[in-house]
Amino acid sequence: MRVPHTIAVAQDLLPYHPVGDETALFEFAYRQRLPVAIKGPTGCGKTRFVRHMAQRLGRPLLTVACHDDLTAADLVGRHLIGADGATVWHDGPLTRAVRAGGICYLDEVVEARKDTTVILHPLADDRRQLPLDRTGELLDAPPEFMLVVSYNPGYQNMMKGMKPSTRQRFVSLRFGFPPPAVEQAVLVGETGIDAHWAARLVTLGNALRALGDVDLDEGVGTRLLIHAARLIQGGFPPLAACRSALAEALSDDDETVAALLEVIHAHLGT
DSSP states (O other), rough: OOOOEHHHOOOOOOOOOOOOSSHHHHHHHTTTOOEEEEOOTTTSSSHHHHHHHHHHHTEEEEEEOTTTTTTTTHHHEEEOOOOSSEEEEEEHHHHHHHHHEEEEEEEEEEGOOOOHHHOOOOOSSSSSSEEETTEEEEEEOOTTOOEEEOOOOOOOOOTTSSHHHTTTSSEEEEEEOOHHHHHHHHHHHHHHHHHEEEHHHHHHHHHHTTTTSSSOOOOHHHHHHHHHHHHHHTOOHHHHIIIIIIIIOOOHHHHHHHHHHHHHHHHHHO
């Protein structure tokens, strides 16, 4: 099975609005060859931050979307049959990042099986090595290599949590949703929507996040507010935009969607 992964090539610096000292801490961890774990809710900017930092540091970024079928071979590599019938070794994304001195980003790492994430251990401690059992190689990570993982603590349970032996190898950053002024600036910068509507959408988003009597797996992420802003900026009526980008995106339950729409109507009018 091929694992889906992407390689980002540094271009113009991707905009990112710092909330605290996360950029300084990430840069220091990179210089000190420390792996970083980023934890926070869906849509709060974890992936955007990693992309920004990879460009800022001038390193190639290999991103892997983790899932429960992810195997160690998907990350490290495997032998495949070539066009001439010969068996050829193909590096996986983790191995490619080590060889290239890039940043390997494992998105939602807790979705991967625990027996898969164990292969990260020698890379995430002072050894900084990746053993390739199938080829007999032991790769020493160059100084430029960095391992970054992210996950959502709200989804963790006994089956989906990160093992302490894995978690304690990382320097951790906790992300939340940005303060209103920062989130408004993000909406304006990403979509071109005017400041008035950006402020109204952020106020609405915080009102939906504060709901205590509505059963939601996730709160309103900044990503969803950006979607709503783009729809409004594209000419869709605000209520229709927020229904599609917020209420329907947050739940499939009719009663929950109706409750969310009540809040949306209360904030945006009829």
